[in-house]
Amino acid sequence: MLFQVGGQGTRPTFFEMAAAQQLPSSLRAALTYSLGVFALRRPFIHKILDYEDEFFALLMLVLETHSLRTTDASFAESLYGLRRRGVKIKLKKSNFTCRFSPCKPSGRLNEECFICYILQVVLPYLKSKLQSIYNKEREATLQASLWGDSDERFDGYIGGSNNSFGSGDSSDIEASARARWIKRLQKTVGACYPWLHAGTEGLSFAYQLLYLLDATGFYSQGLHALGIHVCRATGQELMDTSSRISKIRSRERERLRGSPWLKAIQGGLLSCAYAVLDYAQTGLIAAVFFFKMMEWWYQSAEERMSAPTVYPPPPPPPPPKVAKEGIPLPPDRTLCPLCLQKRANPSVLAVSGFVFCYTCIFKYASQYKRCPVTLMPATVDQIRRLFHDV
Known part of the structure; x- marks a missing residue:
């Protein structure tokens, strides 16, 4: 059940259905990223990003319309070679027949396709809008909890301005009522959306x-509501799809009216539209791959350019000077400057770098709080034990 990836049988695997369901969100993220990259060079593209939900809903409407008219499947399902078949239970026989016809003989979409549009285009659009409203309401609530409500802080100023200018205008009253209604709607969405989403x-x-x-043949509640099973496309169905596309396009070309040059222009536009729709699936996937490859290429180039150069280590700082009032250093470097004996348990004072006996330097630093040679301030916490004498 879990490793049925070879494509045996007509029932798609769980992984195929999950990939088809996640494709629109992945496509949206890739398109948003691509537009963001273009917006760095062309600022007017930011206008498209301001209406990201509407732009993507319109794009999916075009793709879903073409896919349902030609392949009996949604855009993501047709990309994975899947087809939709309506389930109709027969009373005389115990089996069921699969049949799904999204288009009428004239090439027009029937009522089932409008329900598919609602499930695949309208509902995701509304969900995205509700998610954005919920995120804004959460940010406003968090800001109000930290800094207080901005409306309460400016009530006195607004009230004073209204009193100075006399009676309030009707447009101001309508604007305030509209703002209160929008704020109430946002609070309602912020309270109800988590439960609805869960x-x-x-x-x-x-x-x-x-x-x-394998307890049900419906992957989602939307397919169950429509009574549709998703099955793998057979070779005959692929041939029927090709013939259906050619019939629809020839019928649309026959309906062209006007002078010969006008028909030629319309035919060229139709051919361009057909070519874009035919290669929309592979073109979008190729575009996503191309932009991801360019992102990796430029990121690696920037990392190479910004990589720190390996320089040789800097020279050590000069040793501290011996103070005139400090203890002079003995000529033998193995002797302790304090007791002038062979160092026992050699320890270094971190502030100056000179080495003493541990007992000698501990007593001196505890009493005088300084280095005996340089007279620099020091404490017993800055004494470090050496395991090898120098």
Whole structure:
């Protein structure tokens, strides 16, 4: 069940369905990143990023319309070679027949496709908007808890300005009422959205778990509501899809009206639109791969350019000078400057670097709080034991 990746049978594996479901979100993230890269050179692209939800919903509407009209599947499902089939239970027989026809004989979409649009385009768009409103409400709540409500801090100033200018204008009253209504709506969304999100995600997880355990043939609650099973496309279905696409396009070319040059222009535009739609799947995936490769290329180049150069270590600082009032150093470097005997338990004073007997320097630093040679301030905490004498 878990390793049915070879494509045997008509039932898709859990991994195929999960990949098809995650494709729109991955595609959106890649497109947002690509537009952000272009916006660094072309600032007017920021206008598209300001309406990111609307732009992506319009793009998915075009792709889903073309995919449902031609392949009997959504855009992500057709990319993985899957097809949708409606489940109709027969009373006389114990088996079921699969049939799903998103288009009428005239090439127009039926009511099932409009429900698919609601499930795949409208609901994700509304979910994204609710998520953004919820995030803004959380930020406002956090800011109010830390710094206080901005409306309360400026109430006295606003009230004073209204009193100085006389009676309030009707437009100001309407604006304030509208602002209160929007704020109330944001608070409602902030309170209800977590429960709604948890409920939908929990239901989706339950369907996915049941599908993984072969307890149901529906991967999501939307497919269950439509009564649609997702199956692998056979060779005959692929041939039927190609013939259906050619019939629809020939019928659309026959409906062209006007002079010959106008028909030629319209035919060229249709051919360009068909080419874009035919290669939209591979083109989008190739674009994502291309931008990711360019990101890696430029990132590695910047890392190479900004890599720190290896320089030789700097020379050590000069030794501290011996103070005139300090203890003079003995000519033999192995003797302790304090007791003038062979050093026992040699220890260095970190502030000056001179080596003494541990007992001698400990007593001197405890009493005078300084180095005996340089007279620099020092404490017993700056004494370090040496395991090899110099």
